[in-house]
Amino acid sequence: MAREPIVHHLAAIVGRENVLASEEDRRAYSYDGTSTWRHLPDAVVFPTCTEHVEAVLKLANEQEIPVTPRGGGTNVSGGSVPIRGGIVLAMTRMNQILSIDAANLSARVQAGVVLMDLQTALAARKLFFPPDPQSFLGATLGGIIAENAGGPVCLKYGVTKQYVLGLKAVLPTGRTVDLGGSTVKNVVGYDLVSLITGSEGTLAVVTEAVLRLIPLPPARKTIVALFDDLPTSGATVGKILDAGTVPAKIELLDNWVIKSINRITGMGLPDDAAAMLMFECDGTHDVVEHDSRTVLDVCRRAGAQVIVAEDPQQALNYWKARSAGFAAVFGAAPTVLAEDVTVPRTRMAEFIGRVVDLCAKADLQVTVIGHAGDGNLHPSVMTDANDPAHFARAQRAVDAIIEAAVEFGGVLSGEHGIGLEKQKFMRRTQDPIFLDLMRRIKEVFDPKGILNPGKIWEDGRG
């Protein structure tokens, strides 16, 4: 269908002010947080209610127009890139927090609510929603659910799917369905809430969600431990958990990032430390005291130099420094290939050793950062897409990193998702029957294949 009539039809549904179709607007919705994936949509639509989404999908299904749902566009998988053109369904104007129910520890939100806005509203009621993807300033709840997002505190609290009680979702055919409910216990039929959660917007468009909340922990403490070698830091993580303590966060930063932090913040961390673990213990005051003592003991026994943040401000400075250090990774080279592998915690030291080794052999700069507590690492290889020889070498190294992760019993993506970015590994590493099951599930939900086509198991390059 030609672009003009689509725009006309869409405007009739959502109003002219909620449709964009200029060259510039289409370009502005051609990318996500990844560095290379791009494709122009034909139009961008901003629904403001579930009925709008129904009508848009009905139209798209009839006319077989691809529809790519998009929240904040902060994802790093290519998942919200409209790789087949068509319509971008921008959910950002459905951004109302509908209710916060402290007695039931739940909240009902529209899909376009930004995580940070939700957390601010919840904090005022001494509540919180644990999943904390580091894109929280831009990511929407709809996107967070679609990607089953994780983050640092998932070590202790688990990932998004553990916090979604119910969904209002529109099927690609335009029919709305309410799934799940508002209770933690619910075993009525297949768990389709969990199926939609993490389906990367390929099965249905979430318009509302009922989220499970927990009381905001009253106390927290930040501890920093510096190590002489990288694998030892990895091994220490397992020892802490083995000692019966689960901190909220255990983050790993390597020497490159430590030096970047010093450069950016002047924080004066030891420049020669090979690795740094950052811990946050949270809970009641007693629990925090107990957990931090364990962390300190185990780290000291492993030969680490430890620092305890003296007050909330100092703690905040350390976490800000970590963010700045992570950010520096992405600005360190013209192209940064950041991976998202996750390995069992017990194999982490070995895996890190392998990554460092194979990058050294290929003469590539690599930094190893990540959520070490749950084995989710982001080894980042620095290269330049404009230098074909170097780039090819870097890509081969990334292939080898992912193969190593799988060999060690891990997975190729812990929290970013497959989208377009990881498709080639998906086919290489997964059981064909698993891929076929996904294809058949997709067919049930989306017989014409209009919703976020070309993602996960389906070849997006074609």
Place this chain on the structure above:
Amino acid sequence: MADRLDNLRRFRSDVEQCMKCGFCGYFCPIYREEREEKGLARGKDQLIRFALEGEQELSKGFYEAIDNCLLCKTCVQYCPAKTRIDHAVTAARADYAAEKGLPASKSLVFRYLLPNRRLFGAALRLASWLQFVLPRGEGGFRHLPQFLSALGAGRAIPEIAPRFLRKTLPERNPAPGEPKCRVGFFSGCATEYVFPDVGHRMVDVLRALDCEVVFDRRQGCCGAPVYFSGDFRTGRKLARRNVEAFEGCDYVVTGCATCGSALRDYPTYLAETPGEKQRFEQFAAKVRDFNEFVIDVAAADLGRLRLKPRFQGKKVTWHDPCHLARHQGVSAQPRAILKSLDGLEFVEMPEADRCCGLGGSFSITHYDVSKKIADHKVDAVAASGADAVVTACPGCMIQLRDALSRHGKAVAVLHVGELFEVGREPSRGSPDA
């Protein structure tokens, strides 16, 4: 033919910092209202990058994207990649202006102005002063009509002063005793034409602090409305004239946040040669905001300043102008002043540094969004319970007065300079507001 993009190429490394994390969305006042990608720094940065790569033309849509920015720098403050989108947007506007000329929207003001008798009368009265604002023959009166129409588009309009500052403030204002330093007072257009009394008060304070104050008549518009809109050529002429006017001064003090930041940004945007850059840098190094000067330079004599009796027992809050807090890093000093004045109660409002939404000509071309952004400020001021909101930017003052009066809030809007009692009758021809 490919666009030349000379200015953008100069700021290319700023453009390329962005790693597309999208954090800017949380901070951008415009994105928070519109929720459109093109409105946030990442969207603008990408379009600018596509332009540099030759994919995106300097089209009308491109201009709309780069024009839809308050230059409030809130995103810059929090950007983890330290992307200077303010540099990129300003340079993009300059390249657009160089290729296509300034767009019709900048002259649309005439369409707002001319049918409105009251405004037109004011503009006519001002026209005789416009040689002061812009160099002779350089686009005539472009800037002030913009400013006036910003007041006109449905706003509560402050009166144009019966007598402008230069009619009533002498060129030489000696210190009462031995002068400690020689301060050049940079008035700025809004203080000159709309708030001359504020100008008098500041000069009185500077003199009370033992400064010799020079109000050199050669000074003109700081250039902000001109060069922030992309007209670097005119901006450069204004810069050169202002730099010359203040050559013999130890400091250049202004009570206008926008002027201060524009003066300090001459070397960034307007220098044509390395020599000129150095000259602009030397000038910029002398520039001080009024609050900054009072606290950082003249602090020892602060005890000499007293609160004007009519503000005794009043509760005030401070609004951080973007051009002061973020562009110039001045936020502690005004608070220090407010806390030091006996008899005044200072309270913080929530998000005191949140942009008021004026953004110069932004408020003309995007008045609806500008109003919505200002509404948040009204809520914050109301939440503080203050009798008055104090600031140091005539632009913010106009926006705040308009927004507060739209919501029927009886909260005064004051320039910090108005708070002081300096033990002398106000200068001639400047009735107390």
